[in-house]
Amino acid sequence: MRKLGLIGGMSWVSTRTYYEHINRIVQQRTDRHTSAPLVIESLDFSNLCALKDEADWDRAAGILIAAAQNLVNAGAGAIAIGANSMHRVYDRVAEAVSVPVIHIAECVGQRMEADGVETAALIGTSNVMTESFYRRRLVAHGVDLLPPDMANVETLDRIIYDELIVGKATRDAERKLKTMITVLEQEGAKAIVLACTELELVVDVDANVLPIYDSTHIHAEAAAEWILGSD
Structure with missing residues (x-):
């Protein structure tokens, strides 16, 4: 198996989900004693939340680039960034390292294209829902996205940043x-695309009126496939 590097801590809740899901897949496809070879750079999310302007994003890019380089130096042959919103600086991170960086929206888009999905709604943090860096990746796979409802954007930001990133899942949020x-x-x-790595805490993927594309699980599956050499 190949060693994967995971940039986590954004939040620790989603990093836990990545770790569990990757290991479960590896275990299922090998044997019950096998664990995934991983190296994790867990960042301090207090330095990466509530990014407002380009100076903030430049600082965030520097933090993620340093993390990615640390992972490569630790032997990672590929990298996954465990946060949808941080893919805003994906290109800069990918250019700074010599190994592939698995793009979360590309994984989701490929899955939706394979399933023949043509019209969907994207829910996540405000920058994921309103900026083009994520949406264009899905559109490139033939997915027409509904425009974001700004009332939903405000509600989701509150639920995600005030509750989910600290592991709090309430009935009201559900x-x-x-x-x-x-x-x-x-x-x-x-x-529906769950384009926030913590939304699975309050959305039952298997019991909804629409098919749910959970970006965290899809990304983790792609990471596990890379580890197993089946990419």
């Missing part, structure tokens, strides 16, 4: 997400 997804179906969405 109800809000269920209502949001139901309304998006009424507006024409044929699938």
Whole structure:
């Protein structure tokens, strides 16, 4: 197996999910005593949340580039960034290292294209929902995305940053997400992309009115496939 580097800590909740999901896949495809060879750079999220302007994003890019280089120096043959929003600086990170960086939106887009999904709604943090860096990756795979509802953007940012990143999953948040997804179906969405690595805490992927594409699990599956040499 090949050693994967994971840039985590954004938040620790999603890093836990990546670690568990990658190892479960590796175990299922090998034997019950096997663990995935991983090296993890767990960042301090307090230095990377609430990024406002380009100076903030430049600073974030520097932090992620240093983390990626540390992972390569530790023997990682590929890297995954365990956060959707941080893929805003993906190109700069990928250019700074000599190993492949597995793009989360590319993994989601490929899965949706294979499934024939043509119209979907994207839910996540405000920068993922409103900026082009993530949306264009899905559009390139033939997915037409509904425009973001700014009321949803505000609600999601509050739930994600005030609750989910500290591991808090409330019934109120579950109800809000269920209502949001139901309304998006009424507006024409044929699938939902969970473009935040913590949203699985309050969205039941298997019990919804629409197919749910959970970016965290899809990204972790791609990482496990790389580890196993089946990329």
